Amino acid sequence: MHEAGIAQHLIDIAGEHLERVPHGAVRRLNVRIGELAGVNAESLDFAFECLSRGSVVEGARLEVERVPLTVDCDGCGSRTAVVDLVFRCGKCGGEKTRVATGRELQFVSIDVDEASREDVRASD
Amino acid sequence: MHLIDVQTGLLADNDAIAAENREMLRRRGIYAVNVMSAPGAGKTSLLERLLPQLAARWRVAVIEGDIVGSADAERLAKLDLPVVQINTGNACHLDARMVHRAVHDVVHGPADVLVFENVGNLVCPAEFDLGEDDALMLLSVTEGHDKPKKYPLMFRRAGLLVVNKMDLLPMTDFNLDDAVAAARDVHPGLDVVRTSCRTGEGVAEVAAWLERRIAAKRGVGAAPALPPLPPSPAPPKG
Numbered sequence: 001m002h003e004a005g006i007a008q009h010l011i012d013i014a015g016e017h018l019e020r021v022p023h024g025a026v027r028r029l030n031v032r033i034g035e036l037a038g039v040n041a042e043s044l045d046f047a048f049e050c051l052s053r054g055s056v057v058e059g060a061r062l063e064v065e066r067v068p069l070t071v072d073c074d075g076c077g078s079r080t081a082v083v084d085l086v087f088r089c090g091k092c093g094g095e096k097t098r099v100a101t102g103r104e105l106q107f108v109s110i111d112v113d114e115a116s117r118e119d120v121r122a123s124d
Numbered sequence: 125m126h127l128i129d130v131q132t133g134l135l136a137d138n139d140a141i142a143a144e145n146r147e148m149l150r151r152r153g154i155y156a157v158n159v160m161s162a163p164g165a166g167k168t169s170l171l172e173r174l175l176p177q178l179a180a181r182w183r184v185a186v187i188e189g190d191i192v193g194s195a196d197a198e199r200l201a202k203l204d205l206p207v208v209q210i211n212t213g214n215a216c217h218l219d220a221r222m223v224h225r226a227v228h229d230v231v232h233g234p235a236d237v238l239v240f241e242n243v244g245n246l247v248c249p250a251e252f253d254l255g256e257d258d259a260l261m262l263l264s265v266t267e268g269h270d271k272p273k274k275y276p277l278m279f280r281r282a283g284l285l286v287v288n289k290m291d292l293l294p295m296t297d298f299n300l301d302d303a304v305a306a307a308r309d310v311h312p313g314l315d316v317v318r319t320s321c322r323t324g325e326g327v328a329e330v331a332a333w334l335e336r337r338i339a340a341k342r343g344v345g346a347a348p349a350l351p352p353l354p355p356s357p358a359p360p361k362g
Contacts, residue, residue: 002215002216002217002248002251005215006134009134010134013130013132014130017128017130018128021128023126023128027125031134036276036277036280037251037277038247038248038250038251038277039251084273084309085272085273085276085309085310086309086310087280087309087310087311087312088309088312095312095313096312096313097312099280105133105134105135105251106131106132106133106134107130107131107132107133107134108129108130108131109127109128109129109130109131110127110128110130111125111126111127111128112125112126112127112128113125113126114125114126115126
């Protein structure tokens with residue numbers, strides 16, 4: 001439900017990074033979203049498409065990598081996948097587990113075209 | 125093609141301010157609890173019953189989050205406690221920045237316990253750390269027993285699950301055993317208390333749970349341990 005805020009945050013962060021380097025067209029924003037993060041990829045995509053119009057990342061694609069949910073067991077030390085949202089250890093059934101992966105909400109990188117001479121001049 | 129490395133957590137700003145809030149509260153030994161639920165589950169009703177019990181022993185302050193209006197803050201202000209209303213505008217949750225100023229005011233006033241009443245929503249508030257010690261969530265029996273696996277992040281976050289509106293149980297198909305089992309799949313070992321804000325059932329147990337947590341943080345004599353969950357009544361036939 002806060003996808004619009006996250007999309008705007010992505011656009012703002014991208015703007016800050018793109019200001020620092022000469023670049024051509026912005027092709028892709030790569031983000032990593034865990035299965036447990038309360039973010040719907042489709043809503044995020046839609047919000048990004050709307051909010052990016054007129055911004056420096058207009059026309060860029062949002063590439064979402066979903067990260068599967070796993071837990072680390074305090075008892076036996078195993079890392080196992082969370083199946084059917086059961087967070088007990090998949091190996092020993094231990095109850096003391098911590099989420100290892102699946103909570104990510106990370107802006108990883110931006111793919112841009114190499115800067116042409118005009119781009120360099122434009123960024124001066 | 126050229127790659128610009130960003131590597132920024134999208135909640136990094138919130139987490140940094142939440143850490144500041146937590147540090148301010150820690151320095152003054154103030155225990156903070158973030159109360160969350162779906163709209164209408166009974167957060168304000170529970171607090172109306174609960175806070176007078178806590179206030180008998182601790183100085184309690186409330187930060188009240190609502191999208192608009194101050195109806196809940198007005199209800200709680202009748203308890204003669206300091207209540208700060210925060211209107212989130214169009215945001216569906218409180219975040220660490222929104223409460224930062226109010227937390228600052230609370231730590232400079234007389235307080236032992238700070239209660240955040242979050243915006244009613246089972247999705248977004250779960251993502252936003254405010255700097256609290258514990259999250260308390262309510263699930264009312266009219267919402268259905270399937271909620272833990274629909275909103276797993278919220279049930280993971282919760283330190284205590286309060287199953288509210290128990291007085292309405294006979295009128296619903298809510299299966300308490302299934303709800304608790306699903307909540308404990310998502311959050312093994314989760315403490316559960318059953319309440320009715322109408323009859324007052326279970327409210328003292330919620331107070332005792334909080335008393336133990338407050339005492340643990342402040343390092344003073346603890347309340348007796350939570351009794352095991354009594355067997356639930358048989359689900360209604362039909």
